[in-house]
Structure formats: structure tokens, C-alpha cells
Amino acid sequence: MDRRNIALLTFILVLAALVTYVDLDIGHPAWVESLLFWRPEGARQIAIRYGLDLRGGLKVLLAADVPAGQEVDTVAMETARQIVENRVNGLGLTEPLVQAQGERRIIVELPGIEDPELAVETIRGTALLEFVDAGYMWLPEGVVIETTLGGPGGGGPTEEITPTVGLTPTVELSPTLELTATAPLTEAAPISPTAEITPTTGPHVYETILTGAGLKQVGLDRSQTNEYQIPFELYPEAAQTFAEYTASHVGQYLCIVLDKRVISCPVIREAIPNGRGTISLGNATYQEARNLAVQLHYGALPVPLRVETVSTVGPTLGELSVERSIRAGIIGLSVVLLFMLIYYRLPGALADLALLLYAGLNLALYKLVPVTLTLPGIAGFLLSAGMAVDANILVFERMKEELRTGRSLRAAIESGFERAWTSIRDSQISTLIVCAVLYFFGTNFGASMVKGFALTLAIGTVINLFTAVVATRTFIRTVFHLAGDWLRSRRWLLGV
């Protein structure tokens, strides 16, 4: 046996071992999973990722509700996406997904949701911007609170707000944000909260001073020290309320809350009489500053959103589908394995080995890349497995022909692979082209199921080139080398 074949065989065996290791559902150690460098940190698990149709959940497509043809501002769209994401996060689900799709659409996927109707309403509702009296307690960004205005606006369960993180503001925690009147700068040193705050238990209801409805204008500029700040202007009535409130609460915190979630908590440096003020942002980046400005500006969603499609799948239904697909797959592949074994005998058995490697490789790739499996995706995989033996069949039929014309065993094997190659290549290319067309079609939302099918079929086709040609040929050469003489007298084993 030549060295190249030995090297290939070794490679295939090592690959098979690796694939088996990845495919097995044993808890893979963390350091192994951390090797998946191409995936974002925190998402490096060796596990199959199921699509919504297989694990149950809700998928909503939102679109900017503007007349067709009208341009949609990309910044406004991104802000809308962020607002929707905040609301979705408020629902407390695992792995929600909020993604921009195209220029005017947002796709929301909520796996394993209990009450899809409520979720849809939460997502669509108008955002509520509030200025909230936080007293001397600084609230960290992202905390969900209850306010005196209406019910829990963020929808879903309002988290208990006992900000466990430093209730007594420490130096590190002391906020960098300050609220000042824009008029003459005061010399007063920043007032650090001195009051002793005892941790409260249970939810505290914060008083709403103003809502976003009172904001007339919001800007973004830089202070003399080159820090970002947001100047704002209030409508006269709101300005009146604001003046009275700030005058009596200097040194306390006024939190800006969007959908009951704290965006930032500046301290009141002085009374703001004329309704014009500035929020100093300390060392915030431009991105952060702009986000806050945009959110303030568009207290409500910057673009009206319309629900374009909704689809829900009950969780049990998804499980059932997975179970059935696995059963169908095992039965279907077993028949293929049996057929190859019976029809092509020894080469068939070797092709079966290659097919098992093929299935294992696919599964491993789904886990590692990861590929999100949907029901049509599984169908695509199974179909590609059924078609995978096509390459072997082409080779074996050629081999038989060559043997019948009286060629030696060795020459028949080699020329079988050689002469079948163009047919194999052509058929793989045409399948890949079909996949490409389907994938393009599937990027359309209403047809997103198609994408999963095209993807798994394409992956399968590429892997097939390796397993059906390289792996099978290596197996056959090895067997021929080890038992060639013995085979010559038992040609029925070759299916001739």
C-alpha cells in the first residue's frame, strides 16, 4: 500500500474519532468548547441548535409602517430595534433574537414562550419615557423598576428591584452623569450623596415626574472638557413642573426610564428653572451618547411598526417533530445502508462506512458551525444522505462495466473512480446551483423555511465529495491491498 493511502486512511480514522467525540452527547469539557473561536464568547457550546419550528416559540416580523417607497432612516430603524430588544429582554426568555432584516424590517424570535399573544402586544406597544424621582438612591442602568405611572409598561414580569449592587453608592459606583441647567455654570462641586440608604426589601414604586411627552427638543454636543452632553428643552407646562421639582431635589437622582427600564440616572446639580437643561454624560462614548439622545428623542418608537407575520409553534409540537424526524431518518438511512450492502456487496459495505462517516460529519458540522436545524433542514439532510450514495453508485457501476470487459480487478477499481469523476462533479455542481437559487429565494422572510433546506443540502453535497470519493476509494484500496488475492477468487463479493 502506498504512503499516500496510509496517510489518507490515518486522516480518515482520526477524523472519524473526532466526529464521534463531537457527535456524542457527553458533556464536553469547557476548554474543548472554548476552542470554537469563530463563535461569540458565551455562545460556544457543542450542541445542536434547533429552529423555532422544532423547539416551539414565537416568530414575529415587524416592518416600518411607512408608505411604500418612502425612505426609512437607518438610525431610527436601529433605535426601534434596540427598543424592541429591550422590551423582549424584559420578558425574561432564554436566547431571544432581535435582528434587523433588510432596511425596513425587524425579526423577533422568542423560543419557548408561554404566552405568545401577550408577547406580540408587548413588542408592538408604544414605548414610554419617564423621568423618575429616585431620591438619593442611584439606580444602575438596565434595572427594571415600577413607577407610579400605569402598570408595568415593559410588559411581562417586572423584576424585583432590589438593586443588590451597592445600595450605598460607593466611589466606583458614583454616577458620572449629571443634570445641570444650561445657563451659567455653577461653581458648586458635585454633590455626592451623603444620606445613609438602607436596603429596602420588596419592590419600590418610584414617582414619575415627567414623561417623554414633555420633551420638546433633544440635542447632542460636547462640553468644554470634550465630554458628550445632551441639551434638552421642555414644553412650558413640563418646564414648570420640572423647575419646581429640581429646585426642591438638588443633590438627588433623577432617573431616565424607558419602558420601565433605567437608561441613566443623572444627579440634579441645581434647579432648572427655564425648562432648558443638559445631561452630562461623563466619559460615555459617542455611540452611547447618541443612543441615549436618540432614545430620549424618540421616547416612543421612532418608526411606527406593523406586524407583518406572526408564527407560533407549541413547545410539545416541536419536540414531537424532532422525535419523528429522528425516527424517519434512522429508518430511511437503514434502508439505504441495507440496499447498498445487498446490491453492491463488499464495495457497498465500504460505501456504507463512508455514509456513516458522512452522517457523522454533517451532524458534527451542525453542532460546531452552528447550523440551526429546522424541519425542512432535516429533510434536506436526509435527502442529501439518500443522494450521497449516488456518487458511489456511479463509481461501482463503472467498476462493474470495466470488470465485465475483462479488466483486472485493480485496473477496474482505479478506472471506475477515474471515469465516474466527471459525472459526479457535474451532478454535485448542479445540486449546488439549485441550492444557491433556493437559498437566495429563502432569504425572503415568508420563505425562510426554504433556507434551512438549501443550507443542509448544500453542506451535505460538499461533504459528500469527500466521503463518497476520497473516503470510499481509500477504504477500497486498503481492502484490496490487504485481501486482493483472496478477493480475486470471490468476485461475487464485488457484485459482479
Add this chain to the structure above:
Amino acid sequence: MFDIVEKRRWYFIGSGIVILLGIAAMLLSLVRFGTPVRLSIDFTGGSLFVFHFKGPASETAIQEVFAASGLGEAIVQRLGRPEENTWQVRTREAAPEQVQAILNGLEAEVAPVDRDLLTYETVSPIIGGEVTRAAGIAVAVASFIILAFIWWSFRRVPHAFRYGAAAIIAMLHDLLVALGFYALTGVLQGWEVDALFLTAILTVSGFSVQDTIVVFDRIRENLPRYRGEPFERVVNRSILETIHRSLATQLNAIFVMIAIILFGGATIRPFISTMLVGMLSGTYSSIFIAVPLVVVWELAAERRAAMATG
């Protein structure tokens, strides 16, 4: 040698009958539903619900609940066996508030709904229009690519046009068979043409042309080798030489598809069934339609040539 090409008239008649039956089903569907095949909400927009009730339900009771929520003209259908209490309802686009009202109404008026098994889908007509447009583009692009593929494969064959035309006619044959099948199941079972149907059709077209080309390829290879033989015989020889491969390959794909249809659950049954029908038709048409067509064409040309010289 077993002669396949000789009996070509029978294949043409057989295919003609199948296609005519399909067209009859399409006409029936056109009369009953307004379209030759039933279109799903993927293309038309609307809402589709599947309810699993925890007790017996009736069509009229479900219809009343939908009408009370402002969704009259709901199409209500039972899925599976009666004791499964599973119903599919199709309406025009339902707003989220309406969905809530419908669920409450069904629980109150019909029977408790198993929320773990509930599915519903709403597609706005706008999206439906976009999907339809994308589908049109996909079909156009696929056709173009297939044409280019055929042209490329036969660029060195004499009378390449005949082979290309025959391959395309065979593909259209498969398309008509699949559409007819769907029109029929649409009338009988309520199956609807959705994005996945289109996927099945496009995939099958690819395989079908591929299959045809394998046989044609062999004809091209054999023509110079058996120069003395009449064209018909060479063609027949080529079919017999490639039929093993065609059948073995298709058989494996068919095994897998039948397994999915039998054991894979109802959701993708229409998808895989279309593929199976298309695949069967594709195998059949490449051997029994495409190749005999080439023979007919060749013989006609020979006759014409003989008449011209004689």
C-alpha cells in the same frame, strides 16, 4: 436486447393521460377555489391556525367563534383522525387582538385548546406579494441556469438543440405532473402550494435535468463507438447501460422520502410527497420521454433527408 425505445408511443400516451388528469384536477380546483392549485398564505397573505382541542369540536362551532371575532368566511378543516380533535382554520389576516379573542372564544364555546400543541401563522398580504415576486425570480433564474447547463453539456454534440429541447420538455412534463398531483391533493386533502412546494419543484427540476443528461451523455459517447448501428439501437443501448445507475440512485432517495412521509410527521408530508412525485416523474421522463423524443426527432429528420434526396 430489451427494446425500450420501440414502445415509445405507449409512454407518450401514458404521460398524456396522467397530465390530462392533472389538468382536469386543476380545472376542478379553478372552479372550486379560483386557482388551478390552492395557494397557501405564504403567497396570498392571511392566517392559518392549527388547534388541538382537549374535547370534541365541530366545524360550525369553530366557524361561529371566528365569525364572532370578525373573521367570517374561515375555512375550517379536520386534520388526522376524528379522535385527535385537530382542526385547521384558514382566514384572512388576523390581528393579534383577534387571535386572543378567538382563543378565548374557542375555550368558552368549543373545547379547551391544548396550548402546547398550538400553532398559528399570520402573513400580511404585503409579504405574500414579496414572496410571490421572489418565487417568480427564483423560477426564472433556475430556468435560465438549467438552460445554460444544458447548453453547456451539449455544446459539442451534433444537433445539440434537439437534446436541449427534449430535456426541457421532459422537465416541463415533470412540472405538470407535480402540479397536477398538487391540484388533486388540493381538492381531496386541502393541500396548498407554499414556499416549500416551490423548493421541492426546483430541486426536482435540477435532479430531473441531471438524470436526462446522464443518459444523453452516454448516447454521445456511444454514437461514434457503434457507428454501424442504427440510431435507435445506439440509444437503446445507452439507456440500458445507464439505467442501473439511475434506478439505484433514485431508489435510495425514494427510500428516504418514503420513510419521511410515513414516519416524519404531518408538517412536511406535502413537501416530501411533492418531491417524491417529482423524482419518480423525473426518472421516468428522462428515460421514457426525453430519449424517445430525441429518437422521434432524429427519425423524422432522416425521413425528410431521404425524401429530399430520393
